[in-house]
Structure formats: C-alpha cells, structure tokens
Amino acid sequence: MTTQAPPPDAAPAHSIGLARLAGLLADRTRAAFCLALLDGRAWTAGELAAYARVAPSSASEHLTRLTEGGLLVEHRQGRHRYVQLASPRVAELIEGLTAHLDPPAERPSGLRAVNASAALARGRTCYDHLAGRLGVAVTDAMTGRGLIDQDGGFALTGAGRTWFAEALATDTATLRAGRRPTARGCLDWTERRQHLAGVAGARLCAGLLERAWIRRVGSGRAVRLTSTGAAALRDLLGLDAEAAGLL
Amino acid sequence: MTTQAPPPDAAPAHSIGLARLAGLLADRTRAAFCLALLDGRAWTAGELAAYARVAPSSASEHLTRLTEGGLLVEHRQGRHRYVQLASPRVAELIEGLTAHLDPPAERPSGLRAVNASAALARGRTCYDHLAGRLGVAVTDAMTGRGLIDQDGGFALTGAGRTWFAEALATDTATLRAGRRPTARGCLDWTERRQHLAGVAGARLCAGLLERAWIRRVGSGRAVRLTSTGAAALRDLLGLDAEAAGLL
DNA sequence: GCCTTGTTTCGGGCCCGGCCGAAACGTGCC
DNA sequence: GGCACGTTTCGGCCGGGCCCGAAACAAGGC
Incomplete structure (x- = not known):
C-alpha cells in the first residue's frame, strides 16, 4: 500500500489522448508545418515540403497524420492538396505552446533574412x-x-x-x-x-x-x-x- | 522556384523547440504523470510509478526528462524525490492541451470508481x-x-x-x-x-x-x-x- | 553494524516512426 | 494522345526511445 490512492484504472484514458495530441506536434517537421500554417492561409503539400526541406513523400505522410489527428483540414483542388489549420482553436493551441518556449533567442544571419x-x-x-x-x-x-x-x-x-x-x-x-x-x-x-x-x-x-x-x-x-x-x-x-x- | 517564399533558413529554430516541448508530453506515461501532478501537490517518484503502472526505473528516467525539460521541479528529501509542476504556467499549458481533447467520454466501471x-x-x-x-x-x-x-x-x-x-x-x-x-x-x-x-x-x-x-x-x-x-x-x-x- | 526501502544507472530487447528513393497514380496542359 | 507535374504508396534503412530487470547507491530504522 502506498500513501497515495491509485484509482483502480490507474492510468486514465485521458493520458492516452493527451500523449497522442502532443505526439502530433512532437516532430520537428510537423512542428514546422504547423508554425508555417499559423499564418492562417492554405498551403499546398509541396510548398510545405520545400519549406521544411523534406521529401514530398515525407511531407505527404505528415500531412495525413495531422489531418487525421484533427489539427488540419484539407481541400483538394486539381492536383493540389491544400491544407490549413482546422480552426481558430487549433491556432490557439499552437500559440499557447509556443508561448511556453523559453527564449525568443534567434538571431538571423544574412541580409535577406x-x-x-x-x-x-x-x-x-x-x-x-x-x-x-x-x-x-x-x-x-x-x-x-x-x-x-x-x-x-x-x-x-x-x-x-x-x-x-x-x-x-x-x-x-x-x-x-x-x-x-x-x-x-x-x-x-x-x-x-x-x-x-x-x-x-x-x-x-x-x-x-x-x-x-x-x-x-x-x-x-x-x-x-x-x-x-x-x-x-x-x-x-x-x-x-x-x-x-x-x- | 515555388510560389511560396521559403526563408533562407527554412525550418525555423522555433520548430525544434516546439517539437521538443511537445515531445515531453507525447508519451502515455509522462502524460499520465503530468495529469496526476495537475492536482498541484508534490508526488514521490514511487507514487507516480505505481500510479502509471511502470517500473520505478522507467519512472525515474521520465522524471529526469520532465525536470530537465522545465516542466517539473524536484525537491529531494531523505531518500524521496518529490516532484511537482514547475509553475502555474506549466499547469496552464497542460490544461490548455487537455481542453483540446475531443470527447470527455470516459465511463468508469466499478462502484468505487x-x-x-x-x-x-x-x-x-x-x-x-x-x-x-x-x-x-x-x-x-x-x-x-x-x-x-x-x-x-x-x-x-x-x-x-x-x-x-x-x-x-x-x-x-x-x-x-x-x-x-x-x-x-x-x-x-x-x-x-x-x-x-x-x-x-x-x-x-x-x-x-x-x-x-x-x-x-x-x-x-x-x-x-x-x-x-x-x-x-x-x-x-x-x-x-x-x-x-x-x- | 545489518536490513529495508526508495531511487538511480546500466544493459539489452524491442518496436515505433522518421527519412528517403522508386514507382504508381491523377490531373491539367498542349 | 502524350507529357509534365504534384502527390501518394511502398519498401527499406536506421536511429531513437520506451520498457524492463539486475545491480549499485543512498538514507533511515534497528
């Protein structure tokens, strides 16, 4: 017996959901996608791939994960796959997380940058x-x-x-x-x-x-x-x- | 050339930080720890291990990750390692994430539960x-x-x-x-x-x-x-x- | 001193998930 | 029709991370 009272079903179902949601953002490439999409506009899969410097195939898989996870919505038009944040709520979610990043430290190099x-x-x-x-x-x-x-x-x-x-x-x-x-x-x-x-x-x-x-x-x-x-x-x-x- | 303007250092350093932060919560066990700690009190490592039903050794490693990531603070006392959320800000962060979980669906079974x-x-x-x-x-x-x-x-x-x-x-x-x-x-x-x-x-x-x-x-x-x-x-x-x- | 107990470290096994390239698919343009 | 291009699927590779158990450390209690 511990001093704590562990409920019979100790690890709550909630933790699985939380882990899954966090897992969607727990990858450098997917995080970059979401930050880019914070501009509110719809991007094509190829644009995002180029932006994050990954192969189009990788980007495609990430996008399906993000949309299936409910963070993104997509809108196919011709041979393009446009994606954007699913709702203002999602934007708030991502903002909320980035607000907790310690240092705004980031010094750009290069004139254009x-x-x-x-x-x-x-x-x-x-x-x-x-x-x-x-x-x-x-x-x-x-x-x-x-x-x-x-x-x-x-x-x-x-x-x-x-x-x-x-x-x-x-x-x-x-x-x-x-x-x-x-x-x-x-x-x-x-x-x-x-x-x-x-x-x-x-x-x-x-x-x-x-x-x-x-x-x-x-x-x-x-x-x-x-x-x-x-x-x-x-x-x-x-x-x-x-x-x-x-x- | 794409239609988009990918900045020279395309994937921003920001995305790494976001991914790392999300990664701290992107595990079922660590998520369970954080949800348990949402009660605001300090738990010992062993209590959390029992709560999440993992070996003490696993819990220990998770706790060091969470503290090094800045989500938890620890306070050693005798042979116990007490941990708690690092600040109200962290509590807000976790609350904010859980608020985005789709269904509150969860039906407890058993009388005590x-x-x-x-x-x-x-x-x-x-x-x-x-x-x-x-x-x-x-x-x-x-x-x-x-x-x-x-x-x-x-x-x-x-x-x-x-x-x-x-x-x-x-x-x-x-x-x-x-x-x-x-x-x-x-x-x-x-x-x-x-x-x-x-x-x-x-x-x-x-x-x-x-x-x-x-x-x-x-x-x-x-x-x-x-x-x-x-x-x-x-x-x-x-x-x-x-x-x-x-x- | 010894034993118990809470915690940590280490090694090993396993599996998930990231990345890519090659090839297939679909659409639009000519 | 044929070609170009954006996207997707698949296979394979590889690294990281999660788990555990065994053993090593403390810190008390006796």
Whole structure:
C-alpha cells in the first residue's frame, strides 16, 4: 500500500489522448508545418515540403497524420492538396505552446533574412489577428483608451464594443459568435507582450485590411501599415505610428 | 522556384523547440504523470510509478526528462524525490492541451470508481483553483453578480476586486502579482464550461480552504463543500448549493 | 553494524516512426 | 494522345526511445 490512492484504472484514458495530441506536434517537421500554417492561409503539400526541406513523400505522410489527428483540414483542388489549420482553436493551441518556449533567442544571419525578420517583427498576422510591434501597439492604445481591460484579465469593455461599432462599422452582436471568446490575449513571441486575439482580434485585422490601412507585404505573413492607415490609427486610437516604429 | 517564399533558413529554430516541448508530453506515461501532478501537490517518484503502472526505473528516467525539460521541479528529501509542476504556467499549458481533447467520454466501471469520479465531478481542485460543478457554479454566480466579465473575454471587474477585498479579506494589490494574469478562464473537462483561474482563482480556492468552507476529501484532488461553506456562498454570492447539486 | 526501502544507472530487447528513393497514380496542359 | 507535374504508396534503412530487470547507491530504522 502506498500513501497515495491509485484509482483502480490507474492510468486514465485521458493520458492516452493527451500523449497522442502532443505526439502530433512532437516532430520537428510537423512542428514546422504547423508554425508555417499559423499564418492562417492554405498551403499546398509541396510548398510545405520545400519549406521544411523534406521529401514530398515525407511531407505527404505528415500531412495525413495531422489531418487525421484533427489539427488540419484539407481541400483538394486539381492536383493540389491544400491544407490549413482546422480552426481558430487549433491556432490557439499552437500559440499557447509556443508561448511556453523559453527564449525568443534567434538571431538571423544574412541580409535577406535580417530584412525579412525585421518586417515580421514590425507587423504580421498571427493566424487571423495582428501581432508584432503593430499588434502590441494597437492593443496598448486600445487598453489606454479603456477599450480593453488588461487589468483584471483580458476583455473587451463596453466602450470597446461601441468603438468596434463606430470605428469599424462592426455588427457588435456578432462579436460573440459561437464558443470562441470575444477577446483573448495572445502572447507575442517577439514582443513578449499580449496582443488582442479572439473574435475581436480577427475583426480588427480584417477591418484594417479591408480599408487598406494595412497591407500584406510579400507572400508571407508580414504586414505593413499604410500612410492612410497611420493617419486612421492616430485618429481613432491616438496612436503615433512613427514613434512606435511601425513605419 | 515555388510560389511560396521559403526563408533562407527554412525550418525555423522555433520548430525544434516546439517539437521538443511537445515531445515531453507525447508519451502515455509522462502524460499520465503530468495529469496526476495537475492536482498541484508534490508526488514521490514511487507514487507516480505505481500510479502509471511502470517500473520505478522507467519512472525515474521520465522524471529526469520532465525536470530537465522545465516542466517539473524536484525537491529531494531523505531518500524521496518529490516532484511537482514547475509553475502555474506549466499547469496552464497542460490544461490548455487537455481542453483540446475531443470527447470527455470516459465511463468508469466499478462502484468505487463511480463514487470517486462522482466526487471529482462535483468539485475538485485544478492545480491551485476550483473546478468541477463547484468551480463552474461559483464562477457563474460571480458572473451573474457582475464580479466577472465573461462577455467581452474573461476578466475580474472592479466590483469583483472589491468583493475579494470584502468577502475574502484579500489584499487587492497582490491580485496582480508578476506576470500571471489576475483572472483567466479555464475550460473544465467535465463541465465543458469556463471556471475562474489565474491569481484570483488561486486566492478564492485558498480562501475557501482556509475558512473550511470546502474540505479535501480523501487523498486526491476532490473537494467537498461544507455546510458552513454552503451558507457562506449563499450569503456572499446568492448561490444555492443544493440546487446546483454541490452537496 | 545489518536490513529495508526508495531511487538511480546500466544493459539489452524491442518496436515505433522518421527519412528517403522508386514507382504508381491523377490531373491539367498542349 | 502524350507529357509534365504534384502527390501518394511502398519498401527499406536506421536511429531513437520506451520498457524492463539486475545491480549499485543512498538514507533511515534497528
């Protein structure tokens, strides 16, 4: 007899599920796939293979595992196999894990790499919302204006809801659609600060793209604030884009 | 040339870290250890070995991997090796993963198992805060009284902060200690609903235990509401413990 | 001192799962 | 039809990791 009380069916069925889920991400190549797919777009199998530098055959097998595991959904079109993250929940799952990686240490080498990573640090999308200095600066500005409460947790305030209605012409009723939280903090791995995620974060990002206040740069996930966007953010949030290093 | 822009150092160093972190949980035995340790207490190596039904030697190796990976901390005392989760952050990490497991399906067999799992479903601790029907009911009552905002995210309101000061004699200044969020929603895997976690959740649980409003039952993580506790919750939150099936 | 008990280290066996290349399949283009 | 290209399946190789048992270490208890 031990001092502990081991339940009759000691190892719970739960542990098997947890191990299997973790196992999906417990491989360098699959992890790279998921991180790449965090940009929210659909990639083809070949693109992912090239990105992770593995043979197409290897990539194919990994993708079937990830889709069967429920992390990815696929969509065949012609001779292409497009895959993307199955849902915002999956994106949150992966974000949540990466937030627990100790050091943001990572020093790029080579001029193109430096430029690319500087652009990413300035602003980028994180699945369907904004991240990087841009995402954090907007979140901070909204917090400063009382639109977001970061003091007692992370939530959109009443004022924040009306701001969405007025500034972005959002139907506020749809801000709480389904089970997905209206607002959520997402830890930024370059800034180590929270930025706005959840339904509101997605709306904000979509709204800015729609109005061409931000624009995707290159083919990746980096985004750049446009000059009209900078003016709009100064107007709506009192955000000084230049001082925040967003230009 | 592909249509995608693969960065020169294609597979980011990040993916290695993610894979390694996930790998720590990608084993049935280690997953079982972590789930057991979610009760927040320190277990000895032997207890965990018996719990997961593996040889002590296997358990030992798993524990060194988990501690070296930063998920566990150990504390040697005499000939015992006590381990526990390294921090609330780790508990959140594991909770976050388990929240993504599809079905809560799990049907216990045997009378003792049924009793045990019924007690767990009624009320239990989840690392350092309350979960089960008890945790969800308290959270709902607090939400109904405007102490918690679950509408725009998950946050403790101003009224909630004063409630902590008055009802639990908490120093509200310490409610935002360090980087840990004041309030956080934690998805309950029996109820599939959010309950209060974060610093406030820990304070609440500690406060109730201190006042003997709840009491640990058995040696596990199950807790039971006492009769004075039921009266107190009716007083402070208007919560009808009997109607909520907490007795 | 000896014995018990909790833990660790080591060796060995086994199997899973990663990778690749070659070949087959399907689709779209010409 | 024929060709090119993206993808998948299969076989084979190989390394890593999970398990155990036996033996070696502590740390108490006597």
